[in-house]
Amino acid sequence: MSIEVKNITKLYKDQKALNNVSFKVKDAEIVGFLGPNGAGKSTMMKILTTYIKADEGSASVNNFDVDTEKKEVQTSVGYLPEHNPLYTDLYVKEYLNFNANVYGTPKSRIEEVIELTGLKPEAHKKISQLSKGYRQRVGLANALLHNPDVLILDEPTTGLDPNQLIDIRNLIKSIGKEKTVFLSTHIMQEVEAMCDRVIIINKGEVVADKYLKDLRDGQEQIVIVEFDYRVEDAFILKLPKVKSVKNTYGFVYEITFSTKEDMRSHVFDFAHDNDLKILQLNQKNASLESLFQELTK
Ligand code: ADP
Numbered sequence: 226m227s228i229e230v231k232n233i234t235k236l237y238k239d240q241k242a243l244n245n246v247s248f249k250v251k252d253a254e255i256v257g258f259l260g261p262n263g264a265g266k267s268t269m270m271k272i273l274t275t276y277i278k279a280d281e282g283s284a285s286v287n288n289f290d291v292d293t294e295k296k297e298v299q300t301s302v303g304y305l306p307e308h309n310p311l312y313t314d315l316y317v318k319e320y321l322n323f324n325a326n327v328y329g330t331p332k333s334r335i336e337e338v339i340e341l342t343g344l345k346p347e348a349h350k351k352i353s354q355l356s357k358g359y360r361q362r363v364g365l366a367n368a369l370l371h372n373p374d375v376l377i378l379d380e381p382t383t384g385l386d387p388n389q390l391i392d393i394r395n396l397i398k399s400i401g402k403e404k405t406v407f408l409s410t411h412i413m414q415e416v417e418a419m420c421d422r423v424i425i426i427n428k429g430e431v432v433a434d435k436y437l438k439d440l441r442d443g444q445e446q447i448v449i450v451e452f453d454y455r456v457e458d459a460f461i462l463k464l465p466k467v468k469s470v471k472n473t474y475g476f477v478y479e480i481t482f483s484t485k486e487d488m489r490s491h492v493f494d495f496a497h498d499n500d501l502k503i504l505q506l507n508q509k510n511a512s513l514e515s516l517f518q519e520l521t522k
Pocket of ligand 1: 262265
């Protein structure tokens with residue numbers, strides 16, 4: 226088992242940040258730890274990476290106990306904290322070299338992680354010269370230096386622009402093919418884009434633990450479409466299996482269909498038949514969205 230958490234409670238003075246939390250993460254899963262700000266996500270991650278101690282309960286990473294086998298846990302886990310602390314005056318290679326020395330990692334691994342995280346084109350630069358997306362890659366390269374089995378990533382996509390977001394999501398997904406990834410986020414779409422499974426936490430308690438595949442098997446989906454012109458709701462309601470339609474802003478419409486069949490091609494045909502152009506077309510998981518809202522409101 227990659228991560229095992231049993232009845233963890235953590236107090237800051239008299240405030241309970243985590244209350245009797247239990248879950249397990251199997252090998253080579255990408256699990257999203259989803260919850261609103263202040264839910265306890267960072268606290269859980271700091272316990273799993275041995276930075277802080279829980280008040281009650283036990284936890285293990287790679288079958289090593291976070292209290293009694295700290296060193297083994299630290300060599301098993303790569304951690305990207307929320308505010309990725311980088312020495313911005315250093316060059317990328319200097320920074321990785323410095324940390325490789327700390328870990329006692331062979332120098333050849335530096336080139337490997339640069340390759341793995343797509344850092345090569347920027348590897349000769351100073352960290353201060355890098356975009357936020359490339360700085361995240363440096364953070365990921367650093368977390369991967371000692372070739373850990375488990376990666377713990379605290380809000381890894383926060384603050385990225387849309388292109389950087391897609392690149393970093395893809396990178397995390399490809400890393401997740403070989404390693405266990407446990408990542409936190411307060412954004413539901415991040416879970417949909419990257420994860421096999423979601424654990425939802427609210428006010429320090431786990432309120433749901435589900436495989437995305439099971440949620441996707443639900444009977445509803447939302448298609449978000451932007452046309453180049455206004456369309457009457459009544460017109461859109463003529464599409465097959467439409468449950469409801471909402472004009473969210475401008476010419477953007479959120480259409481809920483009561484079927485699990487992918488309805489995007491129907492929306493595309495609808496636009497084509499009515500001489501409309503599509504400026505964006507996305508599918509959202511209605512079940513995950515409603516589950517998250519219901520459980521965290
Ligand atoms: P999240 O990562 O989900 O935003 P955190 O784990 O950072 O949540 O915080 C959970 C709760 O614990 C919040 O109410 C937060 O204010 C509180 N908290 C976190 N760290 C500390 C700390 N070092 N001292 C006191 N309270 C803290």
